[in-house]
Amino acid sequence: MNLQAIPLYLLLVPLAGAAIVPLLNFFASRAVPLFSVLVGLVTAVIGFFLPGEIGAKTFSIEWLPGLLKTGFQLDTLSVVPALIATWIGFLTLIYSLGYMKHEENLSRYYSLTLLFIASMIGMSLADNFLTLFFFWEVMGVCSYALIGFFYKDPKAASAGVKAFLTTRIGDIGLLAAILTIYAFTGTFSISQGLAEGSKIALPFLNFIAFGFILGAVGKSAQLPLHVWLPDAMEAPTTISALIHAATMVNAGVYLLARVYPLLSLAPSWLVVIQWIGALTALLGSLLASFHNDLKRILAYSTISQLGYMVLAVGVGGVFASQFHLFSHAIFKALLFLCAGAVIHELKTRDIREMGGLWKFMPVTGTTFLIGALALMGLPVLNGFFSKDMILEEALLSGSWAPLVVASLAALLTAYYSLRTTAVVFWGKRRTSAHVKEAPAVMTGPLTVLALGSLVSWALVGPLTSSWIRTGLGAPQINWLELLKETFSSTAFLITVCVIVLGFLIFYYRRSLSWVKEKIPGFFKAVAVGLGFDIFYGWLSQQIYSTSGFLNSFFEERVMEGINKATGKGSVALSTSSRKMQTGDLHWNLLYIVIALIVILGLILW
Amino acid sequence: MNLWPFVFVLFALGIFCLLTRRNLIKILIGLELLSKGATLALIWSGILRNSLSYTQSLTVIAIAIEVMVVAVFLALVYAFHEKSSSLDTDDMKRLKG
Amino acid sequence: MVELLILQFLPLLGALIVLLLPREKKELAAVLALLTSLAELVLVFFLPEKLTVYLGLGLGVTMVLAFDQLTAIALITLSGASVFSILYSLRKPLGHERTPSFYSLILLVLFGTVGVSLARDLIQFYVFWETMLIPAWALVVNWNDDPQKVRYTGLKFFIITHIGAVLTLISILWIYSLLGTTNMFVLQGLLPGLPLSTLIAMAALFFMAFIVKLAIFPFHTWLPDAYTTSSMPVTLVLVGMMTAVGIYGFARFIPFFPREAVSQLSLPFLIASLVNMFYGGAMALQEKNVKRLIAYSSMSQMGYVLFGFATLVPLGISGSVFNIVNQAVTKLVLFTSVGLVAESASTWRIDELGGWAKRHPFAAVCASASMLSLLGAPPVLGFWPEFLTFSGGFSFGNYVVASLALVGSVLTAAYGLRLVRFVFFGPLRKENEGPVIRPSWNASLALAAGLLILIVFGIYPAPAFQLVRGALNLLGIPIGG
Numbered sequence A: 001m002n003l004q005a006i007p008l009y010l011l012l013v014p015l016a017g018a019a020i021v022p023l024l025n026f027f028a029s030r031a032v033p034l035f036s037v038l039v040g041l042v043t044a045v046i047g048f049f050l051p052g053e054i055g056a057k058t059f060s061i062e063w064l065p066g067l068l069k070t071g072f073q074l075d076t077l078s079v080v081p082a083l084i085a086t087w088i089g090f091l092t093l094i095y096s097l098g099y100m101k102h103e104e105n106l107s108r109y110y111s112l113t114l115l116f117i118a119s120m121i122g123m124s125l126a127d128n129f130l131t132l133f134f135f136w137e138v139m140g141v142c143s144y145a146l147i148g149f150f151y152k153d154p155k156a157a158s159a160g161v162k163a164f165l166t167t168r169i170g171d172i173g174l175l176a177a178i179l180t181i182y183a184f185t186g187t188f189s190i191s192q193g194l195a196e197g198s199k200i201a202l203p204f205l206n207f208i209a210f211g212f213i214l215g216a217v218g219k220s221a222q223l224p225l226h227v228w229l230p231d232a233m234e235a236p237t238t239i240s241a242l243i244h245a246a247t248m249v250n251a252g253v254y255l256l257a258r259v260y261p262l263l264s265l266a267p268s269w270l271v272v273i274q275w276i277g278a279l280t281a282l283l284g285s286l287l288a289s290f291h292n293d294l295k296r297i298l299a300y301s302t303i304s305q306l307g308y309m310v311l312a313v314g315v316g317g318v319f320a321s322q323f324h325l326f327s328h329a330i331f332k333a334l335l336f337l338c339a340g341a342v343i344h345e346l347k348t349r350d351i352r353e354m355g356g357l358w359k360f361m362p363v364t365g366t367t368f369l370i371g372a373l374a375l376m377g378l379p380v381l382n383g384f385f386s387k388d389m390i391l392e393e394a395l396l397s398g399s400w401a402p403l404v405v406a407s408l409a410a411l412l413t414a415y416y417s418l419r420t421t422a423v424v425f426w427g428k429r430r431t432s433a434h435v436k437e438a439p440a441v442m443t444g445p446l447t448v449l450a451l452g453s454l455v456s457w458a459l460v461g462p463l464t465s466s467w468i469r470t471g472l473g474a475p476q477i478n479w480l481e482l483l484k485e486t487f488s489s490t491a492f493l494i495t496v497c498v499i500v501l502g503f504l505i506f507y508y509r510r511s512l513s514w515v516k517e518k519i520p521g522f523f524k525a526v527a528v529g530l531g532f533d534i535f536y537g538w539l540s541q542q543i544y545s546t547s548g549f550l551n552s553f554f555e556e557r558v559m560e561g562i563n564k565a566t567g568k569g570s571v572a573l574s575t576s577s578r579k580m581q582t583g584d585l586h587w588n589l590l591y592i593v594i595a596l597i598v599i600l601g602l603i604l605w
Numbered sequence B: 001m002n003l004w005p006f007v008f009v010l011f012a013l014g015i016f017c018l019l020t021r022r023n024l025i026k027i028l029i030g031l032e033l034l035s036k037g038a039t040l041a042l043i044w045s046g047i048l049r050n051s052l053s054y055t056q057s058l059t060v061i062a063i064a065i066e067v068m069v070v071a072v073f074l075a076l077v078y079a080f081h082e083k084s085s086s087l088d089t090d091d092m093k094r095l096k097g
Numbered sequence C: 001m002v003e004l005l006i007l008q009f010l011p012l013l014g015a016l017i018v019l020l021l022p023r024e025k026k027e028l029a030a031v032l033a034l035l036t037s038l039a040e041l042v043l044v045f046f047l048p049e050k051l052t053v054y055l056g057l058g059l060g061v062t063m064v065l066a067f068d069q070l071t072a073i074a075l076i077t078l079s080g081a082s083v084f085s086i087l088y089s090l091r092k093p094l095g096h097e098r099t100p101s102f103y104s105l106i107l108l109v110l111f112g113t114v115g116v117s118l119a120r121d122l123i124q125f126y127v128f129w130e131t132m133l134i135p136a137w138a139l140v141v142n143w144n145d146d147p148q149k150v151r152y153t154g155l156k157f158f159i160i161t162h163i164g165a166v167l168t169l170i171s172i173l174w175i176y177s178l179l180g181t182t183n184m185f186v187l188q189g190l191l192p193g194l195p196l197s198t199l200i201a202m203a204a205l206f207f208m209a210f211i212v213k214l215a216i217f218p219f220h221t222w223l224p225d226a227y228t229t230s231s232m233p234v235t236l237v238l239v240g241m242m243t244a245v246g247i248y249g250f251a252r253f254i255p256f257f258p259r260e261a262v263s264q265l266s267l268p269f270l271i272a273s274l275v276n277m278f279y280g281g282a283m284a285l286q287e288k289n290v291k292r293l294i295a296y297s298s299m300s301q302m303g304y305v306l307f308g309f310a311t312l313v314p315l316g317i318s319g320s321v322f323n324i325v326n327q328a329v330t331k332l333v334l335f336t337s338v339g340l341v342a343e344s345a346s347t348w349r350i351d352e353l354g355g356w357a358k359r360h361p362f363a364a365v366c367a368s369a370s371m372l373s374l375l376g377a378p379p380v381l382g383f384w385p386e387f388l389t390f391s392g393g394f395s396f397g398n399y400v401v402a403s404l405a406l407v408g409s410v411l412t413a414a415y416g417l418r419l420v421r422f423v424f425f426g427p428l429r430k431e432n433e434g435p436v437i438r439p440s441w442n443a444s445l446a447l448a449a450g451l452l453i454l455i456v457f458g459i460y461p462a463p464a465f466q467l468v469r470g471a472l473n474l475l476g477i478p479i480g481g
Helices: A003-027 A029-049 A076-099 A106-125 A129-147 A154-185 A190-197 A202-219 A228-234 A237-246 A248-258 A267-290 A294-314 A318-346 A362-376 A382-397 A400-425 A440-469 A479-487 A490-507 A514-518 A520-527 A529-578 A585-604 B004-020 B024-049 B052-084 C002-020 C026-046 C069-089 C100-118 C122-142 C150-179 C184-193 C196-206 C208-213 C222-229 C232-253 C259-286 C290-310 C314-345 C361-375 C383-395 C399-424 C441-459 C462-474
Strands: A060-064 A068-071 C051-056 C062-067
Touching: A003 A029, A003 A076, A003 A106, A029 A076, A029 A106, A060 C462, A068 A129, A076 A106, A076 A237, A076 A248, A076 A318, A076 A440, A106 A129, A106 A237, A106 A248, A129 A154, A129 A190, A129 A202, A129 A228, A129 A237, A129 A248, A129 C383, A154 A190, A154 A202, A154 A228, A154 C383, A154 C399, A202 A248, A202 A267, A228 A237, A228 A294, A237 A248, A237 A294, A237 A318, A248 A294, A248 A318, A267 A294, A267 A400, A267 A520, A267 A529, A294 A318, A294 A382, A294 A400, A318 A362, A318 A382, A318 A440, A362 A382, A362 A400, A362 A440, A382 A400, A382 A440, A382 A479, A382 A490, A400 A490, A440 A479, A479 A490, A514 A520, A520 A529, A529 C150, A529 C259, A585 B004, B004 B024, B024 B052, C002 C026, C002 C051, C002 C062, C002 C100, C026 C069, C026 C100, C062 C069, C062 C100, C062 C122, C069 C100, C069 C232, C069 C314, C069 C441, C069 C462, C100 C122, C100 C232, C122 C150, C122 C184, C122 C232, C150 C184, C150 C196, C150 C208, C150 C222, C196 C208, C196 C259, C208 C232, C222 C232, C222 C290, C232 C290, C232 C314, C259 C290, C259 C399, C290 C314, C290 C383, C290 C399, C314 C361, C314 C383, C314 C399, C314 C441, C314 C462, C361 C399, C361 C441, C383 C399, C383 C441
Parallel strands: none
Antiparallel strands: A060 A068, C051 C062
16 A cells, blocks of 8 residues: 555545445445444544555645646644544444434445545645635534535525525635735745745735634634524534544634734734633633533533633644644533434433433443533643643733633633533433433443543654644643643643632532522523624624615616616606607698708708 | 899799698699709809800700609509599608607 | 537537437437537537638638637537526427427527637627527527517517627628738737727727627627517527527627727726626516516626726736627526516516425525526625625726725625515515425536536636636636636
């Protein structure tokens, strides 16, 4: 096997799988799930060879002859999201065997999932902006199609539309940035563009930075374009785990990390990024603390954690953001899949109808707890190290205000992680449904992911070394050093305070219920997501009614009026001219005489 | 002596008849007057320019044409009279647009 | 040389033969028409690179038929669209209205449009332009779903497009009076000798036919009614063939006039295209009749096409040339798939539709794919022209205009998504419940071919792009390196 072609195979195998699934469905529809898992396995295996390729030269193909050559760029930054997509994708496919067993139209599901995995790989490994954008959009299409998978449900269909439209707003920002770089540098190649982009004048650099930020804000569900992610929970939970936790939503963060060299040349926008990240982190954790739909809580939590990653990029901690991306993908996928198991058994998403499930679903409960602790950032779990790194970077760069906001968010994160676990798995049982543990095909991936949450931070050694090897700046540390550094950093103190406080709030939450009575307005606002949806709904309504008005007044009256007026005008002209045809002989003779006189006059003068 | 006033008078009388008379025969007479006025103008300008033989030929042709006009006119009048038994122009409204 | 003459006159021959068939022989007429269009399509692929046929007609007027890459793109689109429309109109049993004259009119439209693409003399161009207009008008007026409005619609269609054509004729006659010839090859050398203001006025007048044909605001009023009230095969002819030839006209003549003259027209065209994008998009957004919605979306898309041309940079123009094929395929597939549903539901109103993906799964897939193509989302064909157009937009210097155009694309996404959402997704009404409907073989074949083109060339656009690049090179606008 030609080792140089490994990234190509990595891309092509799931792509081919996606194309074959509909055909296979025609002949042997029962084989589709297993086939998809097989494709996922092959992809995962190929993925093992990928880290060895980091830094290797690769080939390119001409996509648009004469205009565009595209190929693969293999550095740690690009390999990590690709591998996350591959491996977590594989685990999700195994999980889907159990979770989606009783659904129909499975070929559409598996085909789109495989296509999605291929596009995430394609996007992160792309060495030029056009390919990146191409796969970025394909991911958006897959997301739209999969959110609306249960298309008969109007909520799902509308959620898919909302997701596509909102990310589309971000996408045009990305496209504008890419095309502006192209206009100035004449190339779509990422490495060349970043190198030569530094020569672009500042006003245009600001525009480019804005474009990239807009793209990231849309795709990674940051303020103010975060509204699509909670609604996207109408998708099957496996999709929520894969797309809306582990992979697609990370694309925005990946983008910011990738173009950081350009962003750092537009410092005012870096501050904006910090604030977007911090505020989103706070907003997400706030909303997660007070909602009752299990998947929605996890969605808000994802928004919040993505905010941390964005904040990290904003303060210059690019490695920290990617490290947290890695950790978050693992534990959030874990949380979602556990949630999936619970929802699958209980047929409800409302946590007020759950409780005391630990006894019946021990594996799910334990793994969920591990995930929640990782989310909270409890020491020794992977979330702790990566989140701590982010806070440390913020401290070092002197961005105090965002740091405070982020810490507040961490506080709430600690609270809601514990709260959610408690309400779902501990305490009194509030449902009367017969509950049993999920099948092995579902608990298997859960266990793997839980293990990952416990130890993935140890990979920091190889990660940093390959990071440096491929020319991205970061300190080289291995896991021992990481342990030492983290526990001796200032950020560790913040983390400890936050966790302790969060735990206390959780423990005494019943006695704190008087807070709700004091400020009911605040809680009402939280219940509707602080009004963003309402605002966007109002905005769409305005656009509709303006278009309607434009049609009924302008198009139907003015434009058609012009047409009809032209017609009526011609008819009027004709009618008035007809009066000359009197049919009276004397009139005709008069015209002749007048003509005669006129001609005589013209001749004689 | 100057014949132009005579020409002018003939033209004026002819136009007056054309425009104000309702009876078709009277319109014919007006048309004739116009023709005669044109012929007179022709002759007088010929005299002024002193090319009598050329003028003579043109005048003969003019008279011949005038005769043809009268013939066609009378034929039309006759056909109209057959159809509607009147010679009044007010009855000829069928070309009204 | 003979091949070109065959290419030009085959549709005419087919039209005459079909016309002479007796009224009852509908299937025969349909099959003959289909074979003629197919033959036309196949013939295009077998012609060598460039061919010219030259006939002098005296007085400086010539008749020149020439075949190059741009013409090839147009011809493939035109004959492909006519195959598609005729295929769609086949039905067992053929409706009473599908008489032989119907098919002969379609072939006459093909004849006219092929003539427009092959013409290299201005008078010849104009003659064929009008030739395609008259059968199209006859089709719109006689094969119509709305008998009350048909006279008004047909009249509007004919008069407005004719006014555009007449303005172009004025420009042609002006050129002729100043330069003594209408041969395009000769004129390209002679035109730069004229004063700039004259050239600008000439060019502005000349493009009027195409502006009206592309339904650029404020000359767009013929389009919604013409598309909506005519019956489906006629709409497909209008969409596939008429718009293709309009875009072709721009592509052929923007490089024809000297650059200094055309660049003065660039800004007005840009503004007009922006108006089209937003106005058409807004109209489509609030429209309740699905057919009319797609018609307005066509108007909006033409805004993008004009935008690409108006940028006057190779990338932008290549995007619009690519759009000749893309717009035709996308629109044909979209109209057909939505049309199938509207037929089953017996209504075109969006608030009475919904959930039809259950009963028309293939149509749902095709509609989603073509909607994505409309939006310019990969991995379907529409991504590439949209990307190229916007590349051009950002390359020519005015970032405000380009950014506005990008914002317009969000509007496109809004109405496109809304269309698919409310026609195919959501719950199906009780009275529409039933088994999965298999569309008849002809509609399935046409849709499958369209879907295949959308996806295959969306993923691998190289062959199509090579053709576009060749066309642009020939026009003197080199792309890339």
